[in-house]
Amino acid sequence: MTSMGGQMPSQTPAGAVWTKACLALRSELGEAAFGSWLAQASLREVGGQLVLVTPTGVARDWIRRNAWRRIGELWAQHDPEGRSLDLKSRMEFESETGGMDIIAEAIEVMDPVSTDAPAIAPTPPTRPSRTAGLQERFTFDSFVPGPANEFAHAVARRVASWADGHFNPVVFHSPYGFGKTHLLNALAWEAMRAAPEKRVVYLTAERFLSTFVRAVMDRQTALFKDELRAADLLLIDDVHFVAGKQSTQEELFHTLTALMEDGRRVVFSADRPPAAITEMDARLRSHLSAGLVCGIEPADRGLRMGILERKLASLGRQGGFIAQARPDVLQFLADRFTDSVRELEGALNTLVARMGGEVGALTLDEAQNILRPHLRGAEKRITIDDIQKATAEHFGLRQADLISERRNRSVARPRQAAMWLAKQLTTRSLPDIGRRFGGRDHTTVLHAVRRIEALKAEDAQLARDLEALTRKLRG
Numbered sequence: 001m002t003s004m005g006g007q008m009p010s011q012t013p014a015g016a017v018w019t020k021a022c023l024a025l026r027s028e029l030g031e032a033a034f035g036s037w038l039a040q041a042s043l044r045e046v047g048g049q050l051v052l053v054t055p056t057g058v059a060r061d062w063i064r065r066n067a068w069r070r071i072g073e074l075w076a077q078h079d080p081e082g083r084s085l086d087l088k089s090r091m092e093f094e095s096e097t098g099g100m101d102i103i104a105e106a107i108e109v110m111d112p113v114s115t116d117a118p119a120i121a122p123t124p125p126t127r128p129s130r131t132a133g134l135q136e137r138f139t140f141d142s143f144v145p146g147p148a149n150e151f152a153h154a155v156a157r158r159v160a161s162w163a164d165g166h167f168n169p170v171v172f173h174s175p176y177g178f179g180k181t182h183l184l185n186a187l188a189w190e191a192m193r194a195a196p197e198k199r200v201v202y203l204t205a206e207r208f209l210s211t212f213v214r215a216v217m218d219r220q221t222a223l224f225k226d227e228l229r230a231a232d233l234l235l236i237d238d239v240h241f242v243a244g245k246q247s248t249q250e251e252l253f254h255t256l257t258a259l260m261e262d263g264r265r266v267v268f269s270a271d272r273p274p275a276a277i278t279e280m281d282a283r284l285r286s287h288l289s290a291g292l293v294c295g296i297e298p299a300d301r302g303l304r305m306g307i308l309e310r311k312l313a314s315l316g317r318q319g320g321f322i323a324q325a326r327p328d329v330l331q332f333l334a335d336r337f338t339d340s341v342r343e344l345e346g347a348l349n350t351l352v353a354r355m356g357g358e359v360g361a362l363t364l365d366e367a368q369n370i371l372r373p374h375l376r377g378a379e380k381r382i383t384i385d386d387i388q389k390a391t392a393e394h395f396g397l398r399q400a401d402l403i404s405e406r407r408n409r410s411v412a413r414p415r416q417a418a419m420w421l422a423k424q425l426t427t428r429s430l431p432d433i434g435r436r437f438g439g440r441d442h443t444t445v446l447h448a449v450r451r452i453e454a455l456k457a458e459d460a461q462l463a464r465d466l467e468a469l470t471r472k473l474r475g
């Protein structure tokens with residue numbers, strides 16, 4: 001998680017320019033669209049170039065299509081220095097810069113008693129407002145538990161309760177976009193609520209690095225150390241980021257050992273188990289591995305559906321409408337956007353931003369059309385031929401069986417599954433799919449799609465077969 005948003009320090013004029021632009025954009029785009037797309041973008045400076053960084057490619061594309069020209073105008077209007085502004089997704093930005101974020105900010109030390117708004121760059125009411133680096137929307141209430149994360153969730157709740165005798169440090173790890181930041185934020189909020197007198201410090205490893213670098217430059221390292229070592233609970237997000245950065249990881253190692261010797265609690269998140277962060281200093285890695293290492297698995301289908309339903313309800317509350325979507329639309333999202341929860345949410349945001357309160361009327365075809373630019377299948381061009389080959393192989397049949405007239409269950413069911421996959425993974429129409437399955441009528445395809453949709457809910461083996469085939473076909 002990164003943050004700049006409304007908390008840009010006053011000495012950084014770029015932050016003030018962005019804040020002014022945001023105020024205008026919020027009123028022009030409306031609260032729902034602004035909150036969904038722009039509030040989560042952050043302004044970065046690297047090598048003198050200013051970049052607006054979005055959490056996902058979906059958000060970058062939305063901004064480029066719907067707001068970029070206006071952002072350019074507002075930027076030019078408010079920036080006396082006439083600097084140019086670039087737009088990138090976080091992955092693009094990090095791959096180009098190696099994650100070096102040059103704008104330094106003060107460490108966000110949370111004092112739960114005083115939550116004064118920053119003096120400059122006031123936070124517009126609808127952006128996910130952050131108290132000292134935390135996002136308000138990332139709480140335990142909004143975190144949907146499921147088999148993939150239930151151990152991590154239970155551990156986070158236990159740490160947040162300040163219960164004695166838990167492991168220290170705790171490291172949560174998961175692939176990109178499966179809820180680490182959300183869980184760390186939720187833990188921090190709950191820990192502050194449970195013990196308002198304790199000092200909780202949350203920062204990203206990126207922030208740790210930039211603040212440490214600035215402290216060294218300003219000869220303020222003692223202050224930096226004191227701030228961190230006064231924490232009762234220190235949470236560091238995305239700790240893998242410091243790997244390979246020698247002096248920063250050394251400083252982190254000393255911070256960690258000092259806090260632990262003093263009985264303070266430390267929680268990390270990482271994109272891999274610590275033992276696998278091979279570029280990390282061995283001493284730090286071994287200390288991270290010595291506590292409780294707790295994985296969050298990629299969300300399964302049930303969890304993805306649960307997250308969609310919760311998110312839809314919250315978008316409805318924000319937008320002031322009753323949030324509903326057709327089950328086949330939600331199922332399509334859950335089956336199609338499996339790479340990360342972030343992409344899944346991005347797809348739902350796209351539909352809601354486009355349809356607002358009318359999202360409940362959206363048919364599957366219309367949803368697929370709206371999302372077509374984001375569908376990986378379209379990029380990779382999965383063909384019906386690919387689907388037939390993979391499905392036949394999976395069920396021990398020949399491709400010709402799927403096209404044949406044979407009607408016995410051992411062939412008919414895989415054929416229906418292949419038709420369902422064709423509807424999900426390609427943009428072909430029903431008649432087109434029918435033609436490629438031995439010249440069948442579109443109503444046969446529609447029946448197959450509906451039948452598989454219904455069976456999937458009650459037949460766990462079939463659901464697993466479809467999930468495996470979907471992953472295989474997407475590569």
Ligand SMILES: Nc1ncnc2c1ncn2[C@@H]1O[C@H](COP(=O)(O)OP(=O)(O)OP(=O)(O)O)[C@@H](O)[C@H]1O
Nearest residue numbers: 001142143144176177178179180181182307341342
């Ligand atoms: N179990 C869940 N319940 C509700 N929302 C979730 C859940 N898991 C992930 N999300 C949502 O998915 C989005 C991405 O999650 P988050 O930023 O926490 O991922 P991350 O693992 O920290 O990613 P990164 O590695 O990129 O930092 C957030 O909007 C988060 O709220």
